[in-house]
Amino acid sequence: MELIKAINITKTYSGKAGANDVKVLRGVAIEFSKGSMSAIIGSSGSGKSTLLHILGGLDKPTTGQIYFKDQDISSYSSEEISLFRNQEIGFVFQFHHLLPEFTALENVMMPGLARNFELNSVKKRATELLSEFGLSDRLSHRPGMLSGGEQQRVSMARALINSPSVLLADEPTGNLDEANTMHLMDLITGLNKSTGLTVIMVTHDSNLARVCDIQISLKNGVVA
Numbered sequence: 001m002e003l004i005k006a007i008n009i010t011k012t013y014s015g016k017a018g019a020n021d022v023k024v025l026r027g028v029a030i031e032f033s034k035g036s037m038s039a040i041i042g043s044s045g046s047g048k049s050t051l052l053h054i055l056g057g058l059d060k061p062t063t064g065q066i067y068f069k070d071q072d073i074s075s076y077s078s079e080e081i082s083l084f085r086n087q088e089i090g091f092v093f094q095f096h097h098l099l100p101e102f103t104a105l106e107n108v109m110m111p112g113l114a115r116n117f118e119l120n121s122v123k124k125r126a127t128e129l130l131s132e133f134g135l136s137d138r139l140s141h142r143p144g145m146l147s148g149g150e151q152q153r154v155s156m157a158r159a160l161i162n163s164p165s166v167l168l169a170d171e172p173t174g175n176l177d178e179a180n181t182m183h184l185m186d187l188i189t190g191l192n193k194s195t196g197l198t199v200i201m202v203t204h205d206s207n208l209a210r211v212c213d214i215q216i217s218l219k220n221g222v223v224a
């Protein structure tokens, strides 16, 4: 069953102050089935992040539609899209984007509280996720006291707190050494296999892309 279907997606960033328009995506059509693990690859500037943001409702296409199940999310209002993201999508970025003044546990809990889930149940689930990711002794540490690999595992826990159906990851290991890259990849593939979490990951590392079931190569604004 397809979970996400992108139909003829284009994205043009309009040039400001006399600069030329940048046509980043020129008609991308792809489908992602439930439980699949896909890699989006392509050279720097090929539009990988732009496409990932559009797939997850963080950005709107210039033209085209994104269907999630049978809903056209590209037609959602900004309120509807925020709710959709909070319920269905978990994001992990190259740089963790954790809030520096909050502990690991608080950072992970935040999307659950934003959804008005009960405090104790959110705390319990956040603690479980962090423990599952080997961070049970790091709950009260702030991001600045954690290593890069630990910060990314906290980001993963935060992405998963609301049990999304899709994990979107934009070069999640781009800032990690080899050992931490392997650790994070094992977590992601393990979740995909054990829970059927649908994963779409941007990477320029062909070794990581090979771990995924499907490789989508972006070139000149289309799927090559």
Ligand SMILES: Nc1ncnc2c1ncn2[C@@H]1O[C@H](COP(=O)(O)OP(=O)(O)O)[C@@H](O)[C@H]1O
Pocket (backbone or CB within 6 Å): 013, 014, 022, 024, 042, 043, 044, 045, 046, 047, 048, 049, 050, 051
């Ligand atoms: N907000 C923006 N405004 C203008 N141009 C942008 C914006 N975001 C990205 N771009 C341009 O779009 C192209 C694709 O960017 P991006 O999707 O980040 O590529 P990738 O992730 O593959 O490196 C680049 O040329 C980039 O400069």
Ligand SMILES: [Mg+2]
Pocket (backbone or CB within 6 Å): 048, 049, 050, 170
């Ligand atoms: Mg990018």
